[in-house]
Amino acid sequence: MPLDPPDAPAPSPADPSARRRALPHRRLGRSGLRLPTISLGLWQNFGEADPQATQREIVLHAVERGVTHLDLANNYGPPGGAAEESMGRLVARELRPVRDELVITTKAGYRMGPGPYGEGGSRKYLLSSLDASLRRLGLDHVDIFYSHRFDPTTPLTETVGALATAVRSGRARYAGISSYSARRTREALEVAARLGVDLVVTQVSYSMLNRWVEEPDPHDPAGASVLDVAGSEGLGVVAFSPLAQGMLTDRYLDGVPAGSRAARGGPLRQSFLSEENLGHVRRLHALAREHGRSLATTAILWAMRDERVTSVLLGASSTQQLDDNLAALDAPALSPEEVAAVEALPADAGINIWASRSSDL
Template sequence: MYQAQESRYENMPYRKVGHSGLKLPVLSLGLWHNFGDVDAIANQKALLFKAFDSGITHFDLANNYGPPAGSAEKNFGRILKEELASYRDEMIISSKAGYYMWPGPYGEWGSKKSLVASCDQSLKRMGLDYVDIFYHHRPDPNTPLEETAQALDLLVKQGKALYVGISNYSAAETRKMTAILKEQKTPFIIHQQRYSLLERAPEEELYEVLAQEQIGAITFSPLAQGLLTDRYLNGIPQDSRAASQNSPFLSAERVEETLALVKQLNDLAQNRGQSLAEMAIAWILQQEVVSSVLIGASKVSQLDANLKALENLDFTAEEKAVIDQLTLR
């Protein structure tokens, strides 16, 4: 039976999430990949144990994570029950709904029917009475924001979620949803969005809205699907995501068009005494509105490498200026 390290809270910083009293570790573990039925359960356990031993208390899921869809929640629930149940009150567990999950008109998007059913299914797969945060995963162009907001509020009132969030919403959509949820007095505290040195769009409008409304940000894909690592500095490995013709996330063309920029960023990271990945994660945490960065890992050594970013979170004004010059284009 797993026993957590007594020193697990010694080195991880925690930040408040928006206007709430909730704190998240500055690094959270995302289970988007590597926790499906296609992945070895022993490796899943090793990743979860290492994360928790390192002070990562937040584990982020969604109903469609796998593959197959639903299996990440099922596997996480199994490990939680067998090994981590005694630590449940030390954990923040989040899930989401909004992407395709089952056939018919109720298996995706943002209707009250879909969100309530999705949450119920997620809780059953994980063996939980409630999740700490439940997100609407993407805006629904065919459902009024008011209905989606009512569904999120209902889940809180039913005791199925402590807090709610949204993901992939634009600045304008976020402002509208904030107003509705504020009127309902729903504990809306967090927004999840893609953000990295190579994708700085949220800074322009979204983060301004989040700061004004006192909503925390949690970011995903901090390493731009591997571009912001040393993996592609000397070409495209045959076993890499970019070499696959079927990857929807990264292509050989994308690697080639960003290679010169990535090499310049790598030089700056080396001068800071960091790897490129460490610097990329540390840089995101310079944003005051960011409560946490979601990291992913397929093996414990990758998790260790990401944790090293915490050893140097400070940037000089000159370093920030160089990064802005390179990436704000």
């Protein structure tokens, strides 16, 4: 699909089979859906302050490269809704001919609007948010609709019931959960089974510096980890932030550069760039260089090493960064030495910003 100027007529889609062959895919748990091993997330770099031309280039280039899975949430921006609006413009102008070749996903759960119905896991919020997301996207359905976080103030029967309604009404093809602990994942699956709906995927933060999904959950009846529950129950896993929001690149090896995420404030807090954490990052960087690859490639390969992980979700601020990430698919597998170096690190570097709001509940 050529990158025509934004006002040019919509191009004819390229050979669909060529795009599907471009990247390896993995089956999403026990479902019939397959996702590319690397997917594009629009959490960062798709707000109103980011150039629309750059946003367009990244998404269309990703599709050209075979990235068929594009992940959003209602609150991605800023402001909330901006990323979905950007995707909606691309669907209307250029992606409509290949819509059925794409897996477009969205979520609801975090704060999106004012008042008592602007966040959480209630039926009212989830279904109202999904309707608003579909309007912004210009679609009649999304492929996966997620509960973005566990809500302790709402019964799981209501939250999972709303996901079931989304699927049965045709507004979503599949339903999933995000950042649920092992105990809450198991409970959600049990509720889903009673309601007669399949949960097919859990989306979780996972990186060499944030390995909480490997850790046994003391509140789970079997003391299982999130990955254990996913594997035994046939739940697909999409791992987001495998580069730890940029920490597992060469960007912060010598401090905080101007214009970086840490310098701008936001999810990547400067407190995460402690000397202890940066010491881990520098050792991993040196080891990656010894094996002839970048730290980012090593981090991507590490997150993909477990077959229970269907896809790793990566952001991109440019087409070059996207290509650099996709190049990891051509790199040799990690050596035992590299895997052992990660195993020697603490499983929790204190960077899981989602834990206290979801996965620890």
